[in-house]
Structure formats: structure tokens, C-alpha cells
Amino acid sequence: MIRLLGTKHLLGHRLWIKDFPKPTKQIQIPYLIVGGGISGLSAARQFHKKGISDFLIVELENHLGGNSSNGENKYSKYPLGAHYLPLPNFQDKELLQFLEEEKIILKYDEKGFPVFDELQLTFAPDERLFYKNNWQEGVVPKEGNLISDDLEFEKFFKKMDVFRTAKGEDQKYLFDIPLHLSSKDEKTRALDKITMKQWFTDNHFTSEPLYNYIDYCCKDDFGLGIEYVSAWAGIHYFAGRKQDSTPEKHDSVLTWPEGNSCLANHLKKYTKDKSLKNHLVYEVKVENNKVIAKAFDDVNKTSVEIIANKVIMASPQFVNQYLINDRKAFTKDFHYTPWLLATLVVNDLFDNFSFPLSWDNVIYDAKGLGYVYDQHQTVNQVQDKKVITYYYSFSSADLKKTRKELYKKDKEYWKQFVLNDLKVAHPDIEEYTEDVEVFLLGHGMISPAPGFIFGEAKKQAKQNIQNKIYFAHSDLSGISIFEEAFHQGINVVNEIVDGTTVDS
Amino acid sequence: MGKKFLRFEFLLLFAVFIIATCGLIYELVAGTLASYLLGDSVKQFSFIIGVYLFSMGIGSFFSKFFNKNLLNTFVEIEILVGLIGGLSSVVLFLLFESVGSFQFILYLFVFVTGFLVGLEIPLLMNILKDRVEFKDLVSNVFTFDYIGALLASILFPLVLVPKLGIMGTSLFFGMINVSIAIALCFLLKRELKKPSLLRAKAIFSFVLLLVFFIFSNDILAYSEGKLYGENIIYTNSTPYQRIVLTHNKSDYRLYLNNNLQFSSADEYRYHEALVHPAMSMAKSVENVLVLGGGDGLAVREILKYKDVKKVTLVDLDEGMTKLFKTNSVLTNFNQNSLNNPKVTVINTDAYIWAKNNKEKYDVAIIDFPDPSNYSLGKLYSLNFYQTIKTILKPNAAVVIQTTSPYFAPKSFWCINKTVMQVFPQVDAYHVYVPSFGEWGYTIAINGFRTTFNTVNRKADGLKFYNYQFDRFNYFTNDMISNQIEINRLDNQILVRYFDEEWGKLQ
């Protein structure tokens, strides 16, 4: 069986035409949050922390979570987007605090290091790579390299180690999370002007396995490959995470069968009885010292007018440009990489047994980013069927064109595409596949192409409008990761309540 | 004419060479199989060579009764040798279960192949005697015969067995044998009578051998049980494992996925040591939990205490517990323990079960398979022991089989150290079980109200354990390992230790 699903892009497309019915209902609420992704949910939590409970969160899908949502079948839950959170930086007290609240951090040890719940850390073995016809441990190509490759890998990782700990004159890390904490050091910021590929060449790297590995990493975090992504972002992937929250300097990650939907679910408790789902906000404007937001109820096919004192737009900028006037000029610089996820139910996953099935299974030089074994974080001995989720990002120079093509192809096409990509490592996977669910994310994540992260467009898009309409979404950070969305939500509420701002 | 004749002679001599090679191969196959399956290789090889040579003699003797159609007979025998020799190992493998007839059939094969090969040489001499000078003939025939023998005996151990396996080797040479016959059918078309009939027979035999050759792995898998070197009395594949029970003299052995689980001769040492220390130390033994141990042998020991009111056994494999509830040989071993009214058997995943369970126990006996893969490794993780702690009463005792401190000291102490993170009192001990070697356990007490040297109760009639725990918890230097990490789900370091240590031995 094959199914083709996706975010509600058709409803979103109605924003162009705006043929929505006139509002027949009115809601008054002091604080309105538009968008129930991690940024919106995190804002809800921060309101709660500030003792504010009169807010409403409006979401167009039938569930909260945005890109941190999940699906479920008979055998397992599986992610429909984000699927892991790397161990937080030790400096990131807000995040540590949240993880402690949710019992992901159980306690702090004598030396002050957080103790993470064993069940939520990726079980071993966590990663394997299919390289030169064999599975090997880890995602860095190792067995079968030339000596020159090994030397380049070593040199590359040394450079990244330096970047990871280096600070600018302002005593800030050159690369930090959330991104706005990073140093203003001019030389480092100049890296945002070139592509990662350019940086690779400028630094006299030539190794093909290294190139492929970096390409994989860039796509993994940004959707964009080494050719198109900013070098600052590319290096941030390696240097932003300080690996300093465990004594062993772990680079492990936290993960769950349902992916980051688990984190979204923790946040959802702050929106109990305060959310409107299946509601597409199609217009937001300031009028008479109030904000008027109009939303279309996709279930009852009616519209509602929401009158608020302040609004947080936790929706992406490509949407906001249709809701609020005068945003198109800078929004054109926001590019989003489409993603495809495919969840397969397989009777078995035969391969050549060179290294056992891991949480993350990457195939060298494949089209996609490999697959995650969704039942990896279970303690059972055996599984009737295995459930895996395959990830593919449409890295290209023209993302708009790519997106159009994405929606043109049918499910049979995508199914074959996914299976063919997996066949390299699992030649008879087609025979063992029982079910394929393809999930398309047309505007998957913001793409930090050169010039975007420290560019004007982002800056302008972040400006609040008359201290009434505020913006918080991971696309305003420039890189799409949980931590950024989480802090966007916190910072925007602090800005509203305390009048504090963070600059970039 | 001269040229053509040369070819004729050469062909037949080449056939001799092949027959000799093949004949010796069949003999070696028989010898190897016999010593594999029956043991005592000196005796087996010596008998087989003797019988083979003797039957060749008989063959030679009988060759004089063949006078007509010599060439046809020669080719026919060639086919027959290929067929019988080639198939011999298949038949022997399949028949191994019935040991009695096995020896008979083995020697019958050796005899028949020897006999046929013995027929060939005189026959050939007869064919060629009018065409070649006698002196040349004899010397040529025997030269080829012996070169073939040399080739076979060198190739057999160095190339053939490692590459093709025993069954593959004999089938392969059967095919070579028959293909010579096929070649002769074509090349000596004019000299042979009814060459097409002969050819059909030869091709049929070749195809038959080929089919067996292609499926030789399946046949081998089917008869795999016969390689335990003991008499198999029961085999069963459950969804989780392959259970094999063997019998040899008074000893029964149970194998799970080819790993020895117990030997009836000495399992009492293992199970008494597993059960009685914990049972004697615990504050109370009313409610006892067994995880794994689907053979019911630990339960048998537990039931020796009158105060036990309830035993819960959780084992994933229903096939296993069913077998040990119903098979009369096996219920004899566990004294029908799994059918005892005090005992509840639950077939489910122990980890999941423990997470959801609400009841609390006085004693927990944990007897899982060794941590040889990442799935099993989870059952030895910190989180697993923390989970177990939640279903234990205060001052409950828990014991875990923790593989061999001698063969796998890192693995052994890794589990011990992991348990130490969870329970207030932890110790380790070991016993010698002849069929396993030095074997060990980690024991822990969930509180401070009792100690490892407390004996709160004793059972009668033990053969091995004497309730002196301090006789078992001393470890010599060769069983100690330091600098060990704790086994967590996110590092599964134990599986790595285990693989490193047992891998070294294999």
C-alpha cells in the first residue's frame, strides 16, 4: 500500500486568492499566537511562566507541532519532520531547564553535569554508514579511505574543534546556539558570504569522501547541500554544539520513536483549552490600537475574527507575506527547502550483516539522507515488522522550481524513487516492503544560502509592527533547529512582557 | 590411424586419472564424515581405507566376468561411480540420525565405490590390450592412477573442504566423474554401442548431481542438527530460537541457537548456585520472580522451599515453556515444575512486562541468554536494573547469570558494576560447571536488613550448594578486570566487551 500525504499546502495556497467567507464570529483575547509549531508552543510556555494565561494559539493543521509532528501505524510511531535534539550546550540554561521540567534530564551529578534519561538518549548502536559495500559504524567514512582522505578528515575535524571553542573579541563563541549569541567577529561572519563548497576549496581540501560527508551533514541540518549552503552555516553544524553537557564530551542526541513530536507534546500542555486547530489565519492588521486577525475554520468552512492586544506570528515568513501588508520585498530572500519523508513498514531488512541495524542508517553517495529505524528506542527483544523513515531533501539552486516538480509527481513515482535509493544497501527491500507512506513538506525548512543569516531581509522581517505584531519562527534565525524555535518563542514573549530585545 | 588411436588411448587414460582422483575423494569424504559424526578419526580412516582397498580388489577380481561390450561397460561404470560416490555424502548426512544403520550404509558406500573403481582398471586394460604394448599399458595406467590419487589427497584438505564443504566436494566430483562419461559418449560415438542411450543416462545422472549440488546448503541446514556429535532426540524452531535436545549415554543436552543451555549431567551445579544463595539470603521468599529460565530448572530449585507461595516466570518464548511443560524427558528434568499450581508462566517480553508490572517480589532470579547482540544487551542495561528495582520489595534478593568470569572477565564485571549503580549491596560469585567451564553470577540485596552471609532458610537434598556463600565469592587474578564502564542503553558497552572476549575464543 502507498499513501501520499503532506502539510496542508493546498489550503495555504488559498492565501493567494483569499476567497474566504466573511467572519461570522468574534473572539477577544489579549494575546494571540499564530502557528502551533515549536516557536508558538514555546511562546505559550513562556507566557505561562510569566503568569499570563489569557492567550490563544491558532493552528491551521488539525494538530499542534508543525514540523515536529508525528504519525503512527500499527507497529510504531514515526516522525513527520524533526526527529532528534542534540545534547544541549551547557550554557543554554533555558533549554536545560525545560529538559529538566520534562524529566529528560533526571538530575545533576556531583560535578554539576546533567544526567540524561537513558531511555531518551539514542540507544547504541546509533549510526552506521553504507560505504564501499559494507556497513560501518558511525557516519564518517572510515574503512576503505585512502590515507590522504584520512589525513584530510583529521585536518577538517581539528579545524572544527578550533571553531567550536574559539571566541571573538566580544568574548562570545564564534558559533553558538541560539545563533544570535554568536560573536560579531567580522572575519567569521564573512564566512556567510561564501558557500561551504567555496570554503572547502579555499582550505585546500580535495578528498571526495570528506566532501560527501560534509554535504551529507549540511543537508541533514539545512536541507541544502555543500554547493548551496553558506559556509558559516555549514561550520555552525560542527562548531555550534559544544558537546560540553556530559563529562565524556558526548556528541549523542536525544530521540524518540515519534521524533521531536515528543518535545512538542510536552509543550502542548501549556495550550490546553487555549488552542484553535484547523484554523488558517489569512489576515492580520493593526486597527484602532488593536490587532485584528481573521481565520478560516477549515472544518465548519466559516471565518472568525480575533481581536487581540498583541499577536505573535509564529508562522513562517513565506506565509506572513500574504497575511500582513508590505512584507513581500524582503520575504523574497527567504528560501525554503522542500523535504520528502517516507515511512516504510518492512517484514525484514536484510543486508550483508556487516554492522547491525542502527538508529540512523546512512548510505554513502545516495540521493537521500538514509533512514531512521523508528523502533530503535524501544526495549523489546523482537519486532513483528520493522518501521523505518527515509529522509530526502531537495537541495537545488532553484527551490521554487523544485517545489513545483515535487507536487507534480505521483505516489508511485516517489515510492519507486525511495526504494531505488535504499536498494543500494538493501537489494531486496522492495520484496519485503508492506507499506509506504510518503509525506511531502513543500516548505520544509529555511535555507541559509550565502548572505541570508546576517543579511538585511532577516533583520527587517524580525521587526515588530507598532509593538503589536511580533515575529517568532525558526526561519528568523536562519537555521531550522529545535533550539532556535524554542528560543524564538521565549524571546518574543520576553520582548512583549519585559520589553527586552535580542539582536543578531 | 595412428593419430586417432593416440587420441583414443589418451582419452581412456585421462578417464583413469579422473576415476582415481574421484575414487580417492569419495573415500576421503567417507572418512571425514565418519570421524565427524562418529568420532575417533584414526579408527574411522583406517577402517575406511582398508575396506576401500579391499573392495577394489574384489572389483578387480570380478572384472574378468565382463567380456562383451567392454567399452560400454566402462562408460556405464564411470556414470555409476559418479552417481554413487557423488550422492554418498548426501545420503550419509541425511541418515545420520539413525546411528545404527549409519555405519552399515557408510561401509556399503565405501565398498561399492571401491568395487566399481576396482572394476575399471582391469576393464580398461582389457580394452586397450590389443592396441598398446602390454608394458606401456601397465605403466601408463598405473602412473595416471597414482597421479590422480596424489592430486586428490592434496586438494582435499587444502582446497576442497574449505571451499566446497564435504557434501559439495563429493557432489562436485560426482559431476566431474559423470562429465567424463558424457565426454566419452560423444568422442567415442563410433566405438560405442547405442551411444545415445548411454548419453541419456549420463546426462540424467549429471543433472541429478547438479540439483543436489545447488541445494547442498539446504540439505546441510536440514541435517545440521546431526553435527552436534550427539544423538538428536528433539528439535523445534520457535519464532525466537532453535531448540535442539541431544542424548549421549546418560547425558542430555539442550542447545538454543546452537549454544549449550544445559547438560543434564551437571546442570544442578549451575541451577543450585543460581537459586539457593538468593533464596537463603532474602528476607522473605513468598513471592518469587524468574525472568528467562523457560526450562523450569530454576523453578524446580525454588520450589524446594516450603515458604514459597507464588512463582512467576516470564519467558519470551512460548515454544520453550510449552516444551518444558509437556515433553516427558524434559518434565523429568524440571520435576514438572512449570505445571506446579504455585507457578504462573507468562510468555512476553520481560523488559516491557517489568515496566508495566505493579506487583512486588521477594526474590528475582534473572537467567537471560548471554549479551551476544544489541537486543539482548538491553536486558543487562542500567535502565533495566532500575526497572527491576521498582518491582522488588525492600530487602529482596536478586541474582543474575553474568557469563564466565574466566572467559569474559570484562563482560562479567561490567554487569556487576552496572548492578552496583542500582542496589545498595552487590556481590559476585562463581562456580565450576564442567560442561560450561567457570561460570558466574551477580547478586544484590535491595536494602540493608540482610547480608550475603545471612542464611534465613535452607532447602534439603541439595547436591552442590552448602549455604556457605563465602566459599564462592573469591576471584583469582585471572578472573578480574578493572577499568570497566557501566552498561547503558546508549552505549551498550557490554555487547562490545562480550564480542571482544568471546570472539577471541572462536
Ligand SMILES: Cc1cc2nc3c(=O)[nH]c(=O)nc-3n(C[C@H](O)[C@H](O)[C@H](O)COP(=O)(O)OP(=O)(O)OC[C@H]3O[C@@H](n4cnc5c(N)ncnc54)[C@H](O)[C@@H]3O)c2cc1C
Ligand atoms: C524534514 C525535517 C526534518 C527536521 N529535523 C529536525 C531535527 O531532527 N532536529 C531539529 O532540531 N529540527 C529539525 N527540523 C527543524 C524543525 O522545523 C524545527 O525543529 C522546528 O520544528 C521548527 O518550529 P517552528 O515553530 O519554527 O516552525 P513550524 O514547525 O513551521 O511551525 C509553524 C506552524 O505554523 C502553522 N501555520 C503556518 N501558517 C499558518 C497560518 N496561516 N495560520 C495558522 N497556522 C499556520 C504551521 O502549520 C505550523 O504548525 C526539521 C525540519 C524538517 C522539515
